[in-house]
Amino acid sequence: MGDIDPEQGETLDSEGRRPKRGANRPIENERNGCCDFHETISKWMLPEDAREVYLEKANCRPPPIFIILISIAELAVFIYYAVWKPHKQWVTLDESIWKSPLTYDPKKREEAWRFFSYMFVHAGVEHIVGNLIMQLLLGIPLELVHKGFEVGMVYMAGVLAGSLASSIFDPLSVLVGASGGVYALMGGYFMNAVVNFREMIPLLGVFRILLIVLIVGTDFGFAFYRRFISHEGGLQVSFVAHFGGIVAGMTIGYVFFSAYNEKLLKDPRFWICIVGFIVFLIFAVFFNIFISPAS
Numbered sequence: 001m002g003d004i005d006p007e008q009g010e011t012l013d014s015e016g017r018r019p020k021r022g023a024n025r026p027i028e029n030e031r032n033g034c035c036d037f038h039e040t041i042s043k044w045m046l047p048e049d050a051r052e053v054y055l056e057k058a059n060c061r062p063p064p065i066f067i068i069l070i071s072i073a074e075l076a077v078f079i080y081y082a083v084w085k086p087h088k089q090w091v092t093l094d095e096s097i098w099k100s101p102l103t104y105d106p107k108k109r110e111e112a113w114r115f116f117s118y119m120f121v122h123a124g125v126e127h128i129v130g131n132l133i134m135q136l137l138l139g140i141p142l143e144l145v146h147k148g149f150e151v152g153m154v155y156m157a158g159v160l161a162g163s164l165a166s167s168i169f170d171p172l173s174v175l176v177g178a179s180g181g182v183y184a185l186m187g188g189y190f191m192n193a194v195v196n197f198r199e200m201i202p203l204l205g206v207f208r209i210l211l212i213v214l215i216v217g218t219d220f221g222f223a224f225y226r227r228f229i230s231h232e233g234g235l236q237v238s239f240v241a242h243f244g245g246i247v248a249g250m251t252i253g254y255v256f257f258s259a260y261n262e263k264l265l266k267d268p269r270f271w272i273c274i275v276g277f278i279v280f281l282i283f284a285v286f287f288n289i290f291i292s293p294a295s
Helices: 025-031 038-045 048-057 065-084 114-120 125-169 179-195 202-228 240-258 268-291
Strands: none
Touching (some): 038 048, 038 125, 065 114, 065 125, 114 125, 125 179, 125 240, 179 202, 179 240, 202 240, 240 268
């Protein structure tokens, strides 16, 4: 049995040291209804100095509702367009999505909702399956750690950045898919894995970084193919949303995901990213109204 520290009233271990904060973590976690996999998630998502704080507070309330609901909505829209008009195969859909009021069409960009709603429309099975797998595998752990508001803000920032970047750098191409939001999550997670490399278990860090690079490289390959070789429905499908999303993730996403248990409003990086995003938004609106060749 350990000694008692007379100053703090704490039980010391056999070597006279205070127990680490969170040493009674299993009891607290059981009392809070914490899921057993939180400790594993903390190793993947957080640097070492933030894990104990997370595990002391970890529970499954609220559940990762944002990423689950957005995934269900995207799947529902895909199924709707897949059965609305008969298709010989679901690998690639045709007119049912290109004429959708949700698709981003540069000729109809005055319908401002299209800059967001394009995320619900996907070009085929491999398109939606790839996005759903990535955003669920990455989004659920991120939302368990950072909660729905932060993950939702990063995801939607990536979606908007993707469509705005496409409207500027590939202004004559249509846009479908949730890749902007998915890439924003990946970009934020990637930056944290790089910056906190030594604190996030080096071997796992190498695996994380290599896996993200492999996934991004493969997905970009398919995106280039759709843009320059396979003109689906006779239209050019933009890939620039991938770039917009990943830049949003590596800036806004990095700030949101690195500021665990801290006040974002007191973080100067937060305001730099917000101001930069607003400047980009103003320029994109000006470009689309007065300069775009799609006018």
